[in-house]
Amino acid sequence: MKKNYFFNLLLSLSNILFPIISFPYVSKVVGPSGVGKVQFITSYAQYFGLIAALGIPVYGIREIAKAKHDRSKLNNVFSELSVIYFGTSLMLAVVYLASLFFIADFKSNPDLYLWSVLLVLLSFTSIDWFYEGLEQFRTVAIRSIIIRVFSLIAMFVLIHSGKDYHWYLLIIIFTTLSNNAVNMVRLHKSVSVKLKGLDLKRHLKPLFLIFSTTIATSMYTMLDTVLLGFLANTHAVGLYTAAVKLSKIALPIVTSLGMVLIPGLAKNLSLRNYSDVQVTLNRSFAFTAFFSIPIGFGLALLAPEFIVAFSSAKFLDATQAMQILAILPLTIGFGYLFGFQILVPDGKDKQMLFSVLGGVVTGLVLNFTLVPRLEHVGAAIANVVSEMVVTGFFIYFVKKLYTFTFSLRxxxxxxxSSLVFIPIILFCRAQYHNVYYLILTAVPACALFYILFQKLLFKEQLINEVIQPFVTNKFLSVKRSLSAKNPQIYG
Known part of the structure; x- marks a missing residue:
């Protein structure tokens, strides 16, 4: 599990690093309207791709994990799900193209919408769920990082003015489809695809439940951008995009451990090894709290500086939205724990659906009520409240169905420990007027004092179990490397 966690953490760090490098450059060159156009178009296409997926990216991990030790079953499961995915991708691509002719707003940039049909038509080539079910996190991480390096280079080479937003869209499409293509090329090493003797019907009922949950989830996680575009304008979408991206930029760290734990949790839950599950969940709970809360504090307190540094002063109007969205690492982090680490691995799809429907109703009501008046700020409020409702339902069902207990400590x-950020940031603001100097000083200082408070004042065990051994192992590996080169000095 340690190797899987390392590579999933590596992938999570890349999910943070690449947006930190790419989005500031793109947003400053293209501006709020350009970013808004691209985000609206990709969100619209990805929504069709999400429908085409039918919940397979979630359901597939669970089913592949169950069948991975039997090659014949593995071939059947993968082939059946792939055939279903292929069929729905074709159908949704046709529906997507038809919508372009009936909605007047789409006629302003027809070429961009036509390019985006590839995200729908080829959505079936997204097979990360297969490798994650096999727990091959190394494959997913290395492939993703290499593709992102190429996409980053392409951004700096091709995007030079506000008119180049079409290149931004094409690079997003290239990055997504290239990831999928590399996975497809090496697929034959792990599974054999067959087209005869398949039983597609057995997957339809569980897929329908997960699909309903996925679509419902998207109603308040993806549709907010689309609704903002329709109910407000692309400028508001651009501001909201900047706030959301910055608020969620560190989210992969919070959820990185969970993805690795899902296959093991699914196995122990199916065997009713609840004591082992409790031990795993205790660590996950502590991990989520340890990272999500200080991240939220930091995002809220440094929102103006982050907006200017990573987007430009043109996006300063997004500050309030970002401060509202700063609670997302906490709400999504614990929602992921109670939902995707407990309910999903144990097949509690009905409870997941009910929980998410609560978020859908909340999100739709708040978006239609707040967005016409408050635009991007209204969308931020709707997003946060919806996530809180969903997480609340997840916790309710876990408490109702299981005897798991969690310490609030x-x-x-x-x-x-996060309260120490307030004086540190106020002091740094008094010392620095340059936002880059301020961030480069305040963030490390906050992190250092946070860890010191947790270790020395509260004796947090997670530091001793995870962070300290990691640093120690890195130090020892460097020392061993130096010893091999200079045995007379380090021997």
């Missing part, structure tokens, strides 16, 4: 110690 990690939440309290993380919040108390």
């Amino acid at each position: 990690p939440l309290i110690t993380a919040a108390a």
